[in-house]
Amino acid sequence: MQLTLKSVSYVYNTDAVEPRYAVKDVSLTLNKGEFVGLIGHTGSGKSTLVQFLDGLLKPTSGQVLCDGEDIFEKGYPIRELRKKVGLVFQYPEHQLFESEILKDVCFGPKNMGCSPEEQEARAKKAIALVGLDESYYTKSPFELSGGEKRRVAIAGILAMGPDILVLDEPTAGLDPAGRDEILDQVERLNKEEGIGVVLVSHSMEDVAERTDRILVMSGGVLQYDDTPRNVFRHREELAALGLDVPQVTDICSSLREKGFALPEDILTVAEAKEEILKVLKKS
Ligand code: ADP
Ligand code: MG
Numbered sequence: 001m002q003l004t005l006k007s008v009s010y011v012y013n014t015d016a017v018e019p020r021y022a023v024k025d026v027s028l029t030l031n032k033g034e035f036v037g038l039i040g041h042t043g044s045g046k047s048t049l050v051q052f053l054d055g056l057l058k059p060t061s062g063q064v065l066c067d068g069e070d071i072f073e074k075g076y077p078i079r080e081l082r083k084k085v086g087l088v089f090q091y092p093e094h095q096l097f098e099s100e101i102l103k104d105v106c107f108g109p110k111n112m113g114c115s116p117e118e119q120e121a122r123a124k125k126a127i128a129l130v131g132l133d134e135s136y137y138t139k140s141p142f143e144l145s146g147g148e149k150r151r152v153a154i155a156g157i158l159a160m161g162p163d164i165l166v167l168d169e170p171t172a173g174l175d176p177a178g179r180d181e182i183l184d185q186v187e188r189l190n191k192e193e194g195i196g197v198v199l200v201s202h203s204m205e206d207v208a209e210r211t212d213r214i215l216v217m218s219g220g221v222l223q224y225d226d227t228p229r230n231v232f233r234h235r236e237e238l239a240a241l242g243l244d245v246p247q248v249t250d251i252c253s254s255l256r257e258k259g260f261a262l263p264e265d266i267l268t269v270a271e272a273k274e275e276i277l278k279v280l281k282k283s
Helices: 046-053 078-084 101-111 116-129 146-158 176-193 204-208 228-232 235-240 247-257 269-282
Strands: 003-011 021-030 035-040 061-066 085-088 164-168 196-201 213-218 221-226
Touching: 003 046, 021 046, 021 061, 021 221, 035 046, 035 204, 046 085, 046 164, 046 196, 078 085, 085 146, 101 116, 101 146, 116 146, 116 176, 146 164, 146 176, 164 176, 176 196, 196 204, 204 228, 213 228, 221 228, 228 235, 235 247, 247 269
Parallel strands: 035 196, 035 213, 085 164, 164 196
Antiparallel strands: 003 021, 003 061, 213 221
16 A cells, blocks of 8 residues: 655644644655654644544645545545554553453454454454453553553554554653563564554654654654655754754764764664774774
């Protein structure tokens, strides 16, 4: 499945004298199985943008195409699209409401009209996919840690069998352990299950090591759409947008200023280690 945004814009205050663009003239294509990071400062338009992808929000202007078809054309099966594009909102645990986890995860498949057997089979598979075992089936969502609650919420979306999982700030408010737990699971879903991922985050660190491609939003405009390595070459431009480069990239940059011959595009701690060792061996 391929999703394309074609010059999409969005204005919330359409009645105002001066309309303000939450998203302005954004064009991009998401390809099958890609792991894409969507980065930007608070208010840059990330949440607005992702809601176009499953047709929850209709752009004020521009088009949203799924495999070349306009999803807002009359007669387009938008319910089918919503199964294929799984949108996980920010703080999704607020939408857990059943007394038991298995029941909660059955909700999506039930809405899709699956038989009770099929609902349960899908829910069990989805719970396993987020790395929770059978002992969780009858637990209450309220007994879980922050990271676990979020995994259950993600399972609820996975149970619908999406091709693309769109996660709006899935690590917000979690401690570092909970954050890594979620990101590792998401990475596994992408690598092993072939599910496409759009990961919204305001942390460069979250996406630097894992994604194939990074989209950077600023003031509603898509500033960069490139590989992580190429995006992080724009250290100063990113800083001007209020965005950090990963800490390790920053440290290497300071070392370079002090005369260490390190490359400019170091992204991971492992790369940094290798390059620093090379420099030390030469000296
Ligand atoms: P992000 O997710 O990057 O923080 P949003 O897409 O939520 O950005 O917001 C983009 C812009 O649209 C911001 O200026 C925000 O204040 C505005 N906005 C978002 N949601 C609404 C809304 N429901 N009504 C009015 N303005 C909104
Ligand atoms: Mg947001």
